[in-house]
Amino acid sequence: MIIHSQTLGNIDIDPARIIQFPEGIPAFEEEKEFILIPLEEGPFCYLQSVNNSRLCLLMADPFVFFPGYQIDLPDEEIDKIEAQDHEKNLAVYAIISVPEDFRQSTANLMAPVIINMNRQKGLQFISSQPDYKTKHLLFPADQKVKEEGK
Amino acid sequence: MLILSRRKGESIIIGDNIEISVVDVQGDIIKLGINAPRSLSVHRKEIYDEIQAANREALQNLPTAEQLKKLQDI
Numbered sequence: 001m002i003i004h005s006q007t008l009g010n011i012d013i014d015p016a017r018i019i020q021f022p023e024g025i026p027a028f029e030e031e032k033e034f035i036l037i038p039l040e041e042g043p044f045c046y047l048q049s050v051n052n053s054r055l056c057l058l059m060a061d062p063f064v065f066f067p068g069y070q071i072d073l074p075d076e077e078i079d080k081i082e083a084q085d086h087e088k089n090l091a092v093y094a095i096i097s098v099p100e101d102f103r104q105s106t107a108n109l110m111a112p113v114i115i116n117m118n119r120q121k122g123l124q125f126i127s128s129q130p131d132y133k134t135k136h137l138l139f140p141a142d143q144k145v146k147e148e149g150k
Numbered sequence: 151m152l153i154l155s156r157r158k159g160e161s162i163i164i165g166d167n168i169e170i171s172v173v174d175v176q177g178d179i180i181k182l183g184i185n186a187p188r189s190l191s192v193h194r195k196e197i198y199d200e201i202q203a204a205n206r207e208a209l210q211n212l213p214t215a216e217q218l219k220k221l222q223d224i
Contacts (some may be wrong), residue, residue, distance in 0.1 A: 042221075079188055098211050
């Protein structure tokens with residue numbers, strides 16, 4: 001099955017790998033079907049809407065950048081993605097925003113995307129943990145200073 | 151918009167399975183109790199707005215091929 005993406009061009013996807021987002025994602029509530037497109041190497045992947053060619057988001061494994069990251073998924077969210085018995089196969093991604101200066105890229109730790117890989121069901125969870133905001137620098141200032149000092 | 155008055159301890163019902171009750175009122179802070187099916191998401195509006203804005207911004211801020219390569223190289 002070929003789908004069109006404004007970011008990635010035409011892509012051939014296996015319909016069996018389509019992930020259902022029963023509630024869509026905030027701002028795009030009407031889009032219920034997505035496909036996960038991993039990048040060759042590293043922690044990044046794309047989340048492309050199956051039906052909306054313009055809707056494509058860059059995501060990353062948050063634990064690579066934020067080793068202490070943790071989320072506590074309430075039962076009602078677990079129910080929504082039918083993950084009661086599948087907690088070991090939950091994938092967690094943070095949506096990444098890349099401004100002109102890519103070193104200022106941020107991750108949304110407040111609202112991670114959670115996917116039950118066994119059931120192909122996903123949602124964007126809104127955490128109420130006060131420490132997590134929508135913009136956390138992937139490369140915090142100290143690292144940047146080090147690089148510039150090279 | 152429908153506007154109605156409720157006292158502490160009173161509630162409203164939306165449809166036949168969403169009940170919102172006024173649990174407590176202290177000055178301008180009102181504590182609400184919400185009984186709704188688990189499949190429905192309930193959020194504070196300003197938080198939901200913030201996530202919507204963050205998603206829109208992330209869509210605007212997709213990396214170019216060059217930026218993506220640099221990100222992956224770090």
